[in-house]
Amino acid sequence: MLFFTQCFGAVLDLIHLRFQHYKAKRVFSAAGQLVCVVNPTHSLKYAPTRCAAAQASTEQGLLPPCHHHEAVHDPQLVPCTCPLFSCPWEGHLEVVVSHLRQTHRINILQGAEIVFLATDMHLPAPTDWIIMHSCLGHQFLLVLRKQEKYEGHPQFFATMMLIGTPSQANNFTYRLELNRNQRRLKWEATPRSVLECVDSVISDGDCLVLNTSLAQLFSDNGSLAIGIAITTSKVHSAEAEM
C-alpha cells in the first residue's frame, strides 16, 4: 500500500514538473530558448561571513579555502563550491563540476542563451535556486537566493559565477533579464569566480537585486523566469569611459 502511495506521489510530481516545463516553454517559445525548471532548495548551511578573508588571496591568483579546513596540504586544491551544503570535499578546479553534479545533484544545461525558471518563489528565506550552465567552453554556476539581509524583508539576489579562476572570469559578460507585463529589467556584469564565494557577492549586493514586490511583478503563478546569456566580451562595447 505504501509502495502504491509513493508511486502515485512520484507520478503527481512528474505531472507537475511537466506542466511547469510546458508553461515555461509556452512563455519563451517565441525566443526559441532552452527552458530549465529549477526547484528551490532550503539552504542548510547559511553563513554569510564564512568567506570574509577569501577575496584578498583570490586577487593574488591563489585558491582560497572557502571553508575553514583544518589543514590544506596542497594549495592547488579547491574546497567544494556548492552554496547549499557544508561539504568537506576538496579537489582540483577541473573536477569541481563533476563533484557538484554527482554529489550535490546540481543540473547542468548547455547553450549560449537559456531560461532559468525558478519555482515556488513564496518559500521562506533562506532558499536557493541553483543550476550549472555550460557555455563557450566553460561552466558557470547560476545562483538565485532569497535572503533576509534586513530582518523581516526578504530580497532576491541573482548572480553568475565562473567555475574557473578570477582571471578567466574577466573574459566573460553575463546578462540576466526579466521580462513580463510590459516591464523589463536587465543586469549585465562580469561573472565572479566561484573561488570568490557567492555569499560575499550577495552580501556586497553586487548582483541583480529584487525586492519582494518587484519579484512578484515579474513572476507568473509563483515562478520567476530569468533569461540568461553569456558572451566573451572583455569590455562592454557601448560602455563609455566612466
Added chain:
Amino acid sequence: MLFFTQCFGAVLDLIHLRFQHYKAKRVFSAAGQLVCVVNPTHSLKYAPTRCAAAQASTEQGLLPPCHHHEAVHDPQLVPCTCPLFSCPWEGHLEVVVSHLRQTHRINILQGAEIVFLATDMHLPAPTDWIIMHSCLGHQFLLVLRKQEKYEGHPQFFATMMLIGTPSQANNFTYRLELNRNQRRLKWEATPRSVLECVDSVISDGDCLVLNTSLAQLFSDNGSLAIGIAITTSKVHSAEAEM
C-alpha cells in the same frame, strides 16, 4: 562685506556646477547625449499614503484629487503634481507644466535621450531629485527618490511619469539605464500618469529600485548618472506573450 561673501559663495557654486557638468559631459561624451545636473531637494511633505484611494478613479479616466481638497468644483481641475511640496494649486492638465516650472522651479529638458546626473547621493532620506523631460510632443516628470521603506535601510527609487492622462501614458515606453564599472542595469516600463501619484508607484515598488550598495557601485564621486530614453511603442517589441 556680506554682499562680497555672498558673491564669493555664488561664484564657488557656479564653479562647482560647471565642474560637475564638465565631468558628466566627459562621461557621456561618447553617446553625445544632453547631460543635466540635478541637485537634490529635501522632501518637505512626505506622506506615502496620501494617494491610496486615487488609483481606482484614475483607471476610470477621472482626474483624482491627489491632495484632499475640501471642495473640488470642476472635475477637470488637476491638483499640483509636484512631489516635493504640499501645494494648494489646482488647474487644468495643460497648465501643470508651467505651474511646475514657475512655482516649483523644476527644470525642463528637451531631447529623446538625456542623462540625468543626480548629485549628493549621500544626503539622508527622504530626498528627491526631480526634472521634467520634454520629448515626442509630451512632457514627462522624472523622479529619483531616496526613501527608507524599511527603517534604517534607505533605498533609491526612480520612475518616469507622463504629465498627461493614463491612456496617453500607455502609448510610451521609458528606459532608465545605469552603466559603470563593467556593470549595467536597465529598467524599461510604461510610464504612469502624474494623476496616479508618484508616491503610490514608489510604495508599490513598480519602478527601478536600488539598494544603497548597488547605488554606490554605479555612482561616481557621490553622483549617479541615469541615462533616459523614451519611445512610442505600445508593446515591447521583443516581449514574449507572458
